[in-house]
Amino acid sequence: MHQLQGSExxxxxxxxxxxxxxxxxxxxxxxxxxLIYWKVWAKTGQPGALxxxxxxxxxxxxxxxxxxxxxxxxxxxLRELRGxxxxxxxxxxxxxxxxxxxxxxxxxxxx
Numbered sequence: 846m847h848q849l850q851g852s853e854x855x856x857x858x859x860x861x862x863x864x865x866x867x868x869x870x871x872x873x874x875x876x877x878x879x880l881i882y883w884k885v886w887a888k889t890g891q892p893g894a895l896x897x898x899x900x901x902x903x904x905x906x907x908x909x910x911x912x913x914x915x916x917x918x919x920x921x922x923l924r925e926l927r928g929x930x931x932x933x934x935x936x937x938x939x940x941x942x943x944x945x946x947x948x949x950x951x952x953x954x955x956x
Contacts, residue, residue, distance in 0.1 A: 890918030
C-alpha cells in the first residue's frame with residue numbers, strides 16, 4: 846500500500862476542506878432558497894410545501910406556470926364574496942375588479 850508523503854497528504858487535506866466548505870455553502874443556499882419559495886407559495890394561499898417543488902428541475906417550470914396562470918385561492922374567495930355582496934345589495938353593480946377592461950356605462954344615462 847502506498848503511503849502519502851507530506852505534500853500529498855497536505856494537498857488531500859486541503860482538497861477535502863474545500864469540498865466541505867463548498868458543500869456547506871450549497872446546503873445553506875438550498876435551505877434559504879427553499880424557505881423563500883415556501884413563503885411565496887404560502888402567500889398565494891397555497892400550501893407552502895409546494896414551494897419545495899421549485900427546487901426540482903423541469904418541475905420548477907411547471908410550478909411557475911401554475912403560479913402565473915392558475916387561480917389563486919384569494920381570487921376565488923374575492924369572486925365568491927363579490928357574488929354574495931351582489932346578491933344582497935339591490936342597485937348598481939359593484940365596481941369592476943382591478944385590471945378589468947370592460948366598459949362600464951355612465952350612471953344617469955345620456956341626457
